[in-house]
Amino acid sequence: MTEETRAMTEKTPAMTEKTPAMTEKTPAMTEKTRAMTEKTRAMTEKTPAMTEKTPAMTEKTRAMTEKTPAMTEKTPAMTEKTRAMTEKTPAMTEKTPAMTEKTPAMTEKTPAMTEKTPAMTEKTRAMTKTSAAVLIQAWWRGTLLRRSLLEAALNAWIIQSWWRKMLAKLWERRRRAALEMYAKKTWATVKLQSWYRMWRIRQRYCRLLNAVRIIQVYWRWHSCHTRGFIQGNYEIKENQLNIQLEISLGSQACKVQQCITLPIKE
Template sequence: MGIQCCKNGHLCQIVIEDYDETILMQMKEEEERKKKMEKLLLPPPPPPPTRTNKDEAATKIQAWWRGTLVRRTLLHAALRAWIIQSWWRLTLVRLLEKKKWAALELYARQEWAAIKLQSWVRMWRVRLCYCRLLNAVRIIQTYWRWHCCHTRGYFQGSYELTATKLGVELEVFLGAQICRITDCIPFPIKN
């Protein structure tokens, strides 16, 4: 950019230059030179070929074939994903089934243990009651037998003791009835 002024009959030119614009201008000039050089060195590109019906048909067939290949690839990928998803769902169901069985088994064990403890406690209580009753029955029987023996009859007997055997003869008198017991008990001989 330049400005001209006249002072006292002298012509004066003032030049104001923008550095950035100068660089851009130099770059544009350089690009234009390169394009001219390329045009001189390289032959011009051939004109675009004219398309025939055969070319268009071949392009359509190629596009159809590429589309078929892509669809087939996508179908295979979808089938593989479906197989993996089915396997994973089956695995999750099996894991859930195992967890259910484990919980059921734990519950059954706990129930069995509780039932076993309850049955032991019931058995202990019944046995305690039975032992008390048995003891009472024995006491009653002892007193009754003692009373019967003293009021109705008496025992009489003898025994013979040797080195190899014990001979016992008992007579029990119960009023009108007599009971005789004779027995011989051998001793084991130790050498």
């Protein structure tokens, strides 16, 4: 604190020398205050946008709080810089007369600056109006684009649902056609198999029947030659029965004829 007080005491003569220049600068400062008030109005108009940016600012403040330890480490370097600035103060005091000479020219420029301020305010208002119009146009274009996208999405969804329905119907038809073809093929194969099996069984049956007939013929011939057989016929005439019999026993044969009267009631 003692070092700071010494530096302040050293700066007081220079500050006393600067007071006349400061008094001369007061009109310019008043004009600047007016400009600052106009800027404050513009800033008040911009406050909604600034409120939207507050979360980002809070994040930046957090980053700044994180950087404070590094800033505390840099304080010795800053004190060294302040010492260098105090060493430069004599040179600054030497430059003050030149600055006092420039002040009249600055005072002459102030009326022109004051004349330009209304035009600048009008320009700022026009800029705010154009920015608002641009924002409204952007919002309306965005809404139109979103509506067109929604309509396109709905149309695409309708087309997709219709196409899926048609595909399901086509697959169902193909499946039914395939099932019908499979049933027809299986029925045809079963019929062919049944016809072939029937033909084979009939052929075997015919063969067996021919074999049985041949066996029967041979057996009858054998039985006739070994045991014999009886053949005969009969005839009925009025009340008589005529019988003719032929009996063969091996190599021997015998014929019998007989007439039998029948008892018929009158």
